[in-house]
Amino acid sequence: MAGATSPAAAANLAGKSGVRVVVIGDPGTGKSSLIVALATEQFPENVPKVMPPTRLPADFFPDRVPITIIDTSSSPEQKPKLIAECQAADAVVLTYACDRPATLERLSSFWLPELRRLQLKTPVIVVGCKLDLRDEQQVSLEQVMAPIMQSFREIETCIECSALRQIQVPEVFYYAQKAVLHPTAPLFDQEAQSLKPRCVRALKRIFILCDSDKDGALSDVELNEFQVRCFSAPLQPTEISGVKRVVQEKMPEGVNDNGLTLTGFLFLHALFIEKGRLETTWTVLRKFGYDNDIKLRDELIAMPIRRAPDQTLELTGEVVDFLRGIFNMFDIDNDGALLPTELEDLFSTAPENPWSSDPYKDCAEKNVLGGLSLEGFLSKWALMTLLDPTNSYANLVYVGYPGEFSSAFTVTRKRRVDRKKQQTQRNVFQCYVFGARGSGKTSLLQSFIGRQPSDALPSNTERFATNSVELPDGTRKTLILREIPEGDVRSLLSDKESLAPCDVAVFVYDSCDEYSWHRARDLLVQVATHGENTGYEVPCLIVASKDDLDQCPQALQESTRVSQDMGIETPIPISVRLRDLNNIFCRVVHAAQQPHLSIPETEAGKTRRQYRQLLNRSLMVVSVGAAVAVVGVAAYRVYAARKNSSS
Template sequence: MAKPSSGTVNPHSRTGVRIVVAGDQGSGKSSLIITAAADNFPVNVPPVLPPTRLPEDLYPIEYLSPSSDTSSRTSEHSDKVAEELQRADTVVLTYACDRPETLESLSAFWLPHLRKLEVKVPVIVVGCKLDLRDENQQVSLEQVMSPIMQQFREIETCIECSACRHIQVPEVFYYAQKAVLHPTAPLFDQESQTLKPRCVRALKRIFILCDHDRDGALSDAELNDFQVKCFNAPLQPSEIVGVKKVVQEKMSEGVNERGLTLTGFLFLHALFIEKGRLETTWTVLRKFGYNDDIKLADDLIPPVKLAPDQSVELTNEAIEFLKAIFDAFDGDRDGMLRPRELEELFSTAPESQQSVLGWNSNMKDACQKRNALGDYHWMLFVEFSLQWSLMTLLNPTFSMENLIYIGYPGDPSSAIRVTRRRRLDRKKQHSDRNVLQCFVFGPRKAGKSALLNSFIGRPYSEGYNPTNEDRYGVNVVDVSMENKKYLVLREIPEDGVRKLLSNKESLASCDIAVFVHDRSDESSWRTSSELLVEIASHGEDTGFEVPCLIVAAKDDLDSFPMAIQESTRVSQDMGVEAPIPISVKLGDFNGLFRKIVTAAEHPHLSIPETEAGRSRKQYHRLINRSLITVSVGAAVVVVGLAAYRVYSCRQERSRVGKVLVVVGWTITN
């Protein structure tokens, strides 16, 4: 086998490849390593070699390779062998071409042993001592290894060599390094002989980015630009013709009158991989920012730095981009995306749209309506934008990452804005946020879930399904013709309040809190009011006070006795608005969602105050007054002393002046 060309410089961040050579005793491990390192066949071969660094100038890849030889002499060395294998980046398994039993040992012991140790790295099988093989038993390497490779898919490459005759020794370590730096497994399914789905998605995104005129094909100019970007060298016209000819001969749909199609682009990469030129595809992927998992590298996504009481929103540029891409994939122009169209929109992301927009099961149905069967059949743009806004609020880095995947053209940081701190909003008595988060508290069966369902347009149901973990609902609230806000309702189960408040900064992300109770149930009211006090106290203690509203749900039922007096007393004592009566069953919300948004927009109002909080504030006011009195008294004393000194000084000057005049007059006379 001829030695492959070195290809382009690999931008991989790895500084070394740890190659562990293992195999039966006498299979040629040590001779292979020494010959590769010293370029000289050893006369006396030690039983086990220490880690050996291969010379950089002998290998086309720029990374040095600390190689390690493992002994298989006795069971006492098994632990050491296992440790070395588990630290490997790639494993070279050797057998002796003149000893068939060492070949059988690979499938009988070594390959199963690697699986038992959970060593999930590429394996290179090397037949050593090629010069000693019996000439009367000439069998092709493919015939020998094909059954083993079918059984053990982790085998990357098979090669034969002779350390004594210096035959293909460098190639062994070249392929070992290549298996790490340009692995096959993430790109290609050996069993089906096809590109893996994630690889297809990445290459499709690259194709779309290079298809500048968006006509579905790479013209000669676009193909040349792609070549220059990835390989720093242009294609000659004859080379472009040759590339398209190869594709067209294999599949006619790979080329059309406009140029190389996506089908042809994918075919070329499958062809490169089949021919062992994985470095070509990896160079392309890494040039466009992909890592070894065929996901965007972390350094391509700008970090988001924000204080606990700040939030992240999509910018107008990002929303305009989402509208444009929504329209582009709305093939039938019906103003909605069906599952097939949604899947196509996200076909350039590593995972499907269910994994992107439904990245958390709690938020999967945060805004979409369901049909009678509970299925999603379409998505309007408002729902599409709502899910992106929710994703950006809760995980801005993930949101930016997926915007890049679906083709956001600008700087990723231009897609988001970090809002002003809530503490500053309270001082300025206004919030300019477009996305407001409301925590919904209340006891079981108070009506929290029914409220969320109605908020996102789901029909009322008499059935009770307890909420055991946080749940989200998001929708647009029209406060006025000019004022539209995204409101996120986060339902907090009664059992989840303690866990929430265990974090000192838990209320920092809350713009407003709503406390729901069943107005027909006195115990429901009592629990809800206790939660209100608990949340208010936590806000006072941590400095993350939040506006609060009380909601009296199930207004269609008779209220419990003393309900009005109790609720009036609590609301007046704590300085919040009287409970807002609603009936989800009757569809009467009494303008609740607009009231929530209005209260959140004016965060200095509706902040509850506990007895402890009032006492604390009164104490601080007394201390401040005392300090002011002391300060004023001290200032008066200082000013008085200064005035006295000035007066005394002036008196002294006046007296001296008079004496001088008298003296002068006396002298004159």
């Protein structure tokens, strides 16, 4: 495996139409002379204090990307301009004079800390100018720069040059361009001298995609196909043998009877990078769609489907079948659950495990060993699709799904239409869970995913719980519970479309605490009012938690009365501690499946409804009266016509 970037490919693959290099450093270190010597290939006699922008043509370097070089002044009055230029730079060339040790010391005492203070993410090339004037007794460049590079990892490389003698002048800007088009930092950990995890994950995915026969190795044919795809040139048999021989000498497990193994494939790329051939690895990554962050480029995973606020995306049957297959493939011990190590292996071809942090980390049921069941696995994908379809699709691609975005997801019907048709075709329902702090919201979520209330950590942050629910008819639906912290309700309802993604709302109150009921009632009225005002009404249920403890009679009586007044089901008593949940999750799904029922009506809503009914009746009376009048006029005209004809 070998090759260089094709002449016109680097800029396109890196997403760069040009590279902007800014040259900075102490006065008199040779900045302007360096630029002139590069452009004219001779040492200038008279150099201006600051050179105007200098543009090198696209064919100046092999990557065929034009470079614009910006000279700067280090005078105090020009500092704002210098800062602006650095912030607009793709790469920074930082100079010191080989014959002036004080300028070298200023790199770590001023310049590099200043660049860090500006929070620049651009690579830095440290350049020692006036090499011809350096004292022969001075220590080598490696010895001088090693401690500086150790402290400042943003330094891409160091080089010495002489504008007078034309020594390594073009190389300075070649390295600057290379640092932009083929950066080291995303690929390689200089300190550990190894490929970075995200690079390993991307290369592993590429290896698997190229291993057509899935035998765990790249055969000579597969290696050649890989070479042609990435570098548009085949490998000769002797070259393939040479590549495998190099790997086998350094790492015997890198080659087996079937060909180059993943270990050998990764070793080769580490070897290329160590030898400074980063363009080889970058060409491979970019041919397979990766950007400079080693993630798939946005245009490859962007969501082309438009949808209304009350429409969501769900996984298609094709994708669910694919995910079942992936689950079984990585369930090595065939115990019906993915252990954390198996799940990590499944996502080892993605930039990172997308479920390692909130809201996905603890949102689904696990067994005693921490294993995730198939239902929990599919439920997490459903949640990720609901919250972030683009990320869901990207991770489908990372784990090997070959289809297009349009084949992965289906767009649900608008919830408003569901209410009019009095039915829904959805398979995934989202339930907002409201209630005062301490009412039992979190315990309800924990019980849904098989955990004890004691497992719940106090939190004022939003959390999710997702699982499948088996209905009496034997079908299964995915239910997603979203706990809304009490303090977030005002902010949530300030958004007109905040209830659009909600299929059903649950209001939990502590049946032992009258205040808890009053708060749940107020939240119910707020949500109902918001729905009436925005058109995004949602079915609502009241849940009376802690039913195993002493009840508050006032709360029980009033909650029953309020539910009747608002036209919704009477409160559902549950006891999470006794695991007496009164079939609550089936009831939530049932309410979501009948979106025209269980919609609460406030007093203001009733008044508006009665007014509309009265108005409609009045319009009907007017319409009937108008129709009678029209018929009367017509009858009179017929009578008049007959009378005239008879006379």
